[in-house]
Amino acid sequence: MKKVGVAVLGLGVVGGGTCRILIDRKKQIAEEYGVDIDIAAVLDRIPERVTNLGLDLSILAKDIDEICDNPNVNIVVECMGGSEPARTFLIKALEAGKSIVTSNKEMFAKFWPDLEKAAAKTGAGLYYEATTGGGMPIIRTMTQAMQANGIQEIKAIINGTTNYILTRMTEEGADYQQVLKDAQALGYAEANPVADVEGYDSSYKLSILSSLAFNKRVPVDIIYREGITKITAEDIRIAKDMGFVIKLLAIAKQRGDKIEARVHPVFLPKSHPLANVNGSFNAVFVVGDAVGDIMLYGRGAGALPTGSAIVSDVVFCARQVEHARYPEMFNVMTQDQIVSDFESDYYLRLNARDVSGVIADIASVFKKYKVSISQMRQDESKEVIPVIFITHKTTEKAMKQAIEEIKSLPNVLSVENVIRVEK
Amino acid sequence: MKKVGVAVLGLGVVGGGTCRILIDRKKQIAEEYGVDIDIAAVLDRIPERVTNLGLDLSILAKDIDEICDNPNVNIVVECMGGSEPARTFLIKALEAGKSIVTSNKEMFAKFWPDLEKAAAKTGAGLYYEATTGGGMPIIRTMTQAMQANGIQEIKAIINGTTNYILTRMTEEGADYQQVLKDAQALGYAEANPVADVEGYDSSYKLSILSSLAFNKRVPVDIIYREGITKITAEDIRIAKDMGFVIKLLAIAKQRGDKIEARVHPVFLPKSHPLANVNGSFNAVFVVGDAVGDIMLYGRGAGALPTGSAIVSDVVFCARQVEHARYPEMFNVMTQDQIVSDFESDYYLRLNARDVSGVIADIASVFKKYKVSISQMRQDESKEVIPVIFITHKTTEKAMKQAIEEIKSLPNVLSVENVIRVEK
Numbered sequence: 001m002k003k004v005g006v007a008v009l010g011l012g013v014v015g016g017g018t019c020r021i022l023i024d025r026k027k028q029i030a031e032e033y034g035v036d037i038d039i040a041a042v043l044d045r046i047p048e049r050v051t052n053l054g055l056d057l058s059i060l061a062k063d064i065d066e067i068c069d070n071p072n073v074n075i076v077v078e079c080m081g082g083s084e085p086a087r088t089f090l091i092k093a094l095e096a097g098k099s100i101v102t103s104n105k106e107m108f109a110k111f112w113p114d115l116e117k118a119a120a121k122t123g124a125g126l127y128y129e130a131t132t133g134g135g136m137p138i139i140r141t142m143t144q145a146m147q148a149n150g151i152q153e154i155k156a157i158i159n160g161t162t163n164y165i166l167t168r169m170t171e172e173g174a175d176y177q178q179v180l181k182d183a184q185a186l187g188y189a190e191a192n193p194v195a196d197v198e199g200y201d202s203s204y205k206l207s208i209l210s211s212l213a214f215n216k217r218v219p220v221d222i223i224y225r226e227g228i229t230k231i232t233a234e235d236i237r238i239a240k241d242m243g244f245v246i247k248l249l250a251i252a253k254q255r256g257d258k259i260e261a262r263v264h265p266v267f268l269p270k271s272h273p274l275a276n277v278n279g280s281f282n283a284v285f286v287v288g289d290a291v292g293d294i295m296l297y298g299r300g301a302g303a304l305p306t307g308s309a310i311v312s313d314v315v316f317c318a319r320q321v322e323h324a325r326y327p328e329m330f331n332v333m334t335q336d337q338i339v340s341d342f343e344s345d346y347y348l349r350l351n352a353r354d355v356s357g358v359i360a361d362i363a364s365v366f367k368k369y370k371v372s373i374s375q376m377r378q379d380e381s382k383e384v385i386p387v388i389f390i391t392h393k394t395t396e397k398a399m400k401q402a403i404e405e406i407k408s409l410p411n412v413l414s415v416e417n418v419i420r421v422e423k
Numbered sequence: 424m425k426k427v428g429v430a431v432l433g434l435g436v437v438g439g440g441t442c443r444i445l446i447d448r449k450k451q452i453a454e455e456y457g458v459d460i461d462i463a464a465v466l467d468r469i470p471e472r473v474t475n476l477g478l479d480l481s482i483l484a485k486d487i488d489e490i491c492d493n494p495n496v497n498i499v500v501e502c503m504g505g506s507e508p509a510r511t512f513l514i515k516a517l518e519a520g521k522s523i524v525t526s527n528k529e530m531f532a533k534f535w536p537d538l539e540k541a542a543a544k545t546g547a548g549l550y551y552e553a554t555t556g557g558g559m560p561i562i563r564t565m566t567q568a569m570q571a572n573g574i575q576e577i578k579a580i581i582n583g584t585t586n587y588i589l590t591r592m593t594e595e596g597a598d599y600q601q602v603l604k605d606a607q608a609l610g611y612a613e614a615n616p617v618a619d620v621e622g623y624d625s626s627y628k629l630s631i632l633s634s635l636a637f638n639k640r641v642p643v644d645i646i647y648r649e650g651i652t653k654i655t656a657e658d659i660r661i662a663k664d665m666g667f668v669i670k671l672l673a674i675a676k677q678r679g680d681k682i683e684a685r686v687h688p689v690f691l692p693k694s695h696p697l698a699n700v701n702g703s704f705n706a707v708f709v710v711g712d713a714v715g716d717i718m719l720y721g722r723g724a725g726a727l728p729t730g731s732a733i734v735s736d737v738v739f740c741a742r743q744v745e746h747a748r749y750p751e752m753f754n755v756m757t758q759d760q761i762v763s764d765f766e767s768d769y770y771l772r773l774n775a776r777d778v779s780g781v782i783a784d785i786a787s788v789f790k791k792y793k794v795s796i797s798q799m800r801q802d803e804s805k806e807v808i809p810v811i812f813i814t815h816k817t818t819e820k821a822m823k824q825a826i827e828e829i830k831s832l833p834n835v836l837s838v839e840n841v842i843r844v845e846k
Contacts, residue, residue: 021571021713032638033570135714137568145560147456148444148734215455276699290444290731291558298717308713311571321744
């Protein structure tokens with residue numbers, strides 16, 4: 001039987017879960033897949049983490065060089081997180097001829113070409129199922145199950161923290177700050193939640209998915225990004241009343257020879273398959289030109305789901321005789337290949353004075369910018385009235401110009417929120 | 424670049440769709456996957472089908488032997504349907520060293536071991552993504568993305584025809600016969616709908632999925648099977664009222680050292696991810712012990728979705744240096760390894776005379792068989808009253824005995840329907 005040695009860098013939640021699975025399922029994997037996988041080395045600053053897993057301290061390496069020099073290590077699994085030293089360690093491993101498996105989306109999204117280059121030198125393999133969507137096999141699906149398809153569209157809920165917060169806001173009618181605090185206490189959100197709530201995490205993952213979809217690297221910094229911090233209980237309530245839910249979506253679309261790539265909150269009709277993806281679950285909806293609509297749904301994070309994706313990559317990698325190369329990742333999409341002035345329907349909530357003519361004034365601004373209105377709502381008469389518009393499809397530019405002008409109308413007090421509508 | 428020759432057996436809907444994709448995406452597949460795929464031969468009784476695809480008549484083979492002898496054919500794609508001659512043709516191809524790709528679930532579910540045996544002789548590959556779930560990559564997910572998992576449970580909507588019928592019955596409040604007729608007129612159901620509506624098609628697919636899940640062949644004939652023909656508009660209406668939808672599910676569960684494998688209609692809570700899978704869409708919900716819940720959703724049939732799965736297999740197969748073997752399929756699960764007296768909650772609808780004591784009589788029968796009641800409903804008083812029970816978890820045996828005895832109660836006129844409840 002083929003013997004395979006694995007080194008695990010970082011024994012935190014995900015690294016620990018990966019070791020757990022490799023130990024517990026060693027026999028079954030050998031029987032079912034014909035590869036006998038051993039943990040040949042680990043790297044971590046805390047020796048107790050090694051012994052707590054029931055592993056022998058003798059496999060704790062002093063540094064990455066020791067692992068690169070170890071002839072028993074075939075595959076290096078990286079679960080350290082952060083750009084450095086993860087990137088440097090993995091490049092060393094690849095240059096030493098070790099295949100790598102990583103769950104580190106930030107590092108991978110930023111330095112994919114560097115890793116491809118190092119891998120190409122030695123013929124080593126590069127596996128990253130665990131970077132995106134936890135245990136949900138979206139990378140395997142896009143690379144090994146949609147070869148017959150041109151990808152037309154991706155819509156994804158790929159951040160569990162924000163989906164958990166939005167779900168609780170929807171269920172409880174609670175405000176963002178209140179739910180965030182609770183999510184932090186429960187461990188669903190980090191003490192510093194910026195990477196999640198401002199959409200950075202989703203944009204790393206969208207960079208990876210859209211690069212695979214369009215066969216050209218879509219760097220993180222050309223992805224439009226907007227987080228969930230401005231979503232209020234009021235917007236959630238109105239969405240619900242009108243048959244929508246609010247979700248943070250990562251969206252990529254082919255548009256002629258350009259693409260769209262954006263992360264932002266959306267109004268999504270309740271009947272959309274993604275609308276029922278709740279709590280910390282993730283889901284990716286993909287449209288292929290042959291297969292039509294497909295969707296994957298699963299746990300986007302956690303020791304065992306993410307460990308499951310890593311071990312799947314380890315087994316897949318161990319059975320490959322020759323590893324697939326992605327030279328197209330050296331080919332980078334630039335800002336001018338992104339549709340900057342994309343089209344969407346919009347939800348607009350504003351406060352106005354209850355005087356006659358204010359709606360007519362707003363409507364004439366919309367008319368000027370050719371923004372057509374699909375629905376309008378006006379709450380009961382008080383001195384200040386909330387007014388809600390949902391527009392038909394229009395461009396970002398037209399909408400921004402219209403909003404600037406609406407803000408300056410004498411009887412409009414404030415524009416409270418603008419959220420795109422996705423169908 | 425690696426050159427690969429494909430022979431397509433059967434140029435009907437699926438075979439035609441496959442050729443269409445192979446022709447249209449030849450260049451992109453070569454660029455992205457490094458394999459140059461040609462249609463080297465076809466087999467069909469209707470020469471027009473060849474020319475209609477823009478293919479040259481010179482590649483139309485006179486019989487399977489000519490294809491087996493053709494050194495330019497590396498992979499044989501079978502889209503003929505039916506057990507024979509498909510099985511014989513594929514065994515011949517495997518013995519001639521050609522890898523095979525098939526969409527034929529009935530043949531594959533029945534003769535998988537024969538095909539494995541023939542493939543093992545020559546080292547040829549066996550690919551069958553298109554047998555189950557159309558374009559949804561459930562086979563690839565189970566074999567290439569869940570290696571770290573013991574599979575605990577599968578729940579699947581894997582027959583588009585029955586899901587279409589049940590969806591329309593739910594949306595329109597219409598009766599089974601009426602929707603079936605309409606579905607036949609629209610091409611969503613066959614003139615002879617037995618294979619779909621009686622659950623045979625779902626049981627073929629469940630045989631394939633559960634064999635992969637439990638690493639042991641689960642033959643079709645030990646799968647419990649019940650179709651949708653007895654579901655009435657009345658049951659659908661009651662389900663809706665009580666927060667359920669009725670779906671035809673294919674279910675497989677690990678139960679200690681035994682398994683459950685069954686196809687039947689169920690009451691499913693509206694909040695279950697499968698409850699929102701409507702129309703002709705398919706979805707498979709899988710629980711792995713590491714990954715937790717995952718779900719795949721997509722089009723279960725059609726020329727291009729199924730063609731997408733076939734072409735994915737062709738590309739996957741073409742890039743393999745060594746093909747995976749599944750010798751565990753020679754190991755067959757027997758009737759005694761199936762939990763025959765499985766447990767479930769039950770929905771029971773009966774008609775009774777509106778006389779005092781009838782409910783007490785029924786309740787005492789339930790008590791005798793230790794069936795505990797979760798909900799009871801009784802419609803407004805007429806001479807004949809419909810009574811609905813939903814039970815807590817109980818065994819099939821206890822439920823059957825209770826029903827037999829309830830039928831014989833003097834004031835019970837008829838037991839109208841019994842449907843299992845799945846959560």
